[in-house]
Amino acid sequence: MSQPYAIIAEYDTPADIMAAAKKVHAAGYKKWDVHTPFPVHGMDDVMGLKNAQIGWFTFFGGITGLTAGMLMIYFMNKVDYDIVVGGKPLFSGFYAFPVAYEMTILLGAFGSLGGMFILNRLPRHHHPLLANDRFAAVTDDKFFVVIECADPAYDEAATRALLEGTDPQHIEMVEDAQ
């Protein structure tokens, strides 16, 4: 059974979609989005989006890497099997630093990429928009505004009228075939 998922409007230029996004944001929609082939500069402000929170994932990844690296070397070379080499101390933060530093970066990088996937709720391979033929051009050169039917402010006639007022190239209803 298929049910309506969202109403989509297609535009040709980034300036057009900026203008359209301003109007949709002003109309108070919540469950809506702008889809573009590349990040359009300034769109976050127009959509009223706050700063992305990825940094926390990077930070905790990095802290974990640094701690794990230092503790690993401390355990291996000082606690579990201590061998004196060249009269040097069994553990020192200096000689442990290069390895702990690399592990900071390694886990920080995993945190950043993983954080991006988690915050974006990806991977999501089955998405109603991915079944739409016109929408396929979003990864080429077209720009889309998508307003979900689940939005509390959604009203089929009113939303369509709002989008028509933004001079789109095309307006279409996307169904969720389940």
Added chain:
Amino acid sequence: MSDAAGQTVQAVETHTPKELVRQPLVLNNRPLSWITDQVVGIVEGKMPVWWNVAFVVSFLTMMMCFGYIGYLITTGVGVWGLNHPVAWGWAIVNFVFWIGIGHAGTLISAILFLLRQKWRCSINRTAEAMTIFAVICAGIFPGIHVGRIWLAWWLFPIPNAHGIWPQFRSPLLWDVFAVSTYFTVSLLFWYMGLIPDLATIRDRLRIAGKKLNSGLDWMINRFKQFAYGFFAMGWTGSNRHWRNYEKAYLLLAGLSTPLVLSVHSIVSFDFAVSQVPGWHTTIFPPYFVAGAVFSGFGMVLTLMIPMRALFKLEEIITVRHLELMCKVIIATGSIVGYAYGMEFFIAWYGGNPYELYAFKNRAFGPYWWAYWTMISCNVISPQLFWFQWCRTSPWFIFIVSIFINIGMWFERFVIVVTSLHRDYLPSSWGYYSPTRVDILTFVGTFGLFLTLFLLFIRYLPVIAMSEAKGVTPQSDPHHELGGAKPIHPEAEGAN
């Protein structure tokens, strides 16, 4: 359409002083879809004859490399030209050479991103791919040079049969972590950049697949849709996603920058932490990093100049891009030349006779030919790029880039071999020469490198399309080509 666009640009330019007008990064005012067609066209189309020939040759060369590695493992390191005291021969030279090559990719993808150098967008994908393949080639050598390769796992933090852990005071172990982190983070960064472009290929395949109903073409199309779609992770170009994506990209660039500087510093610690005259110097970390970027840009140009010509990408990877890369080569090549001079100066000024002897022996001893090959390739050839003609003639840049590759390999040869062949005990002084196995294993790694690179050209977009589109005026909502209303009344008339 293109005429109207051209007039608009002219109209805008008349209001900007000539010297402030920026050359566009994609020439001839191409529309956004042209970039997609041009780049995805390579993946969708049939490969030309030269690709097939090059692939067969590279593949056979790679197989030769694997064959010689098999011979080495089954026979022992005696098949190499190593002797006492030159126990580090071509394996370490090749390792440092390949790992250095990789550094240009990370510099382009991370450091130039942080510095907001928009021209990087046309070349970063290829350069990052080169990084990954170069690190794969590099990673082979430490693995096989240990002699008893079945004990290579002792490098990793796993206790051996006696419960003994690796010894973390050794820079060789730091190297294990540096190189494996470098490989992993480069791969993550590269993959992340690929996600939007894989989605482009996925969407084009889906539309093309609508026309097919059954048969082999349909099956291939379905399989490709699945494969590209799987790795595209369901990307829809949502701005809410782009927001997180761009932040994560910035953070990865921020992490890769100290990483790339640390990797070759740690590689240089392999030498600098020892007490061999000629190795035990504090200049090594910065000198190695500059040399790595220098050699990497040489290799980027060696690969990119034929690629842009053969696939007609001259309007995306323009002569200006090549020129800017040549400028990076002047900068890093001059740092390398300065480091060569400073090493000599400190060897004299430091007053240590053994150090001074090591350097005199480098330039005028039995390996003088290697030293002067290195100097002429690395110090003289980059200085040619002070002349604009040299920076803007692709065939000439290509030749110089080959010299840089040769010179930087010789630099590592000079460092490793000349320092070791005259060690503390004059009775063991000798002359080191490689064997056939040494030489052909190294040649074989080029087969591996080029095989991977050719596969990359065949199956993945060689230009980061979403980024290249993002730096065109057509993508700027405040530019007239991006649909903005003309600012200047005259321009309005022209429109």
